[in-house]
Amino acid sequence: REWxxxxxxxxRAIATTRASGSRVIAVGTTAVRVLETAARTEATSGWxxxxxxxxxxxxxxxxxxxxxxxxxSSLLLLVTAFVQDGMGExxxxxARDALFGAYRAALEAGYRFFSFGDAMLIV
Incomplete structure (x- = not known):
């Protein structure tokens, strides 16, 4: 639960971005949860x-x-859901297998994991 x-x-910036056909890019899973919550409500603040x-x-x-x-982790589930949503059917x-393929490639390349590690962009 997060405030x-x-x-x-x-x-307004998000609405303008979406209306123009541009992408809304969330930085972090908390931002995803907040933006998804806000998309379903009119709340400007809350839990x-x-x-x-x-x-x-x-x-x-x-x-x-x-x-x-x-x-x-619950965060890995969220990312899997995001990958699945972008994969159509x-x-x-x-989706999990595709994500784990990216994880394997990151491990082979020496990327660091978890909170103080490297990041990935999922489009």
Whole structure:
């Protein structure tokens, strides 16, 4: 559960970005949860306890910058849901496999994981 505040000018910027066909890029999983909560309500502030798992139809975020998360974590589920949403008809297992392929490539390249590690951009 996390507290959020989204100023009116930020909401307008997001709406303008979406209307122009440009991408809304969330930096971090908390930003995703807040933007997804805000897309479903008119609230400009409040608590979010949105728990995102596959399948989840994302309505507010087009790309995500996030780090490489711990196995079996709720954050990894959120990222899997995001990958699945971008894969069309893919199921959660196909999305997980695609994400794990990226994780394997990152490990082979010596990327660092978890909170103080490297990040990835998912589009």
């Amino acid at each position: 959020f505040e989204i100023p009116a000018e930020t909401r 979010t306890d949105l728990y995102i798992t596959p399948p989840h139809p994302f309505g507010s975020v087009d790309a995500l910058i996030t780090n490489f998360h711990l196995p079996r 893919a199921d959660a297992f196909e």
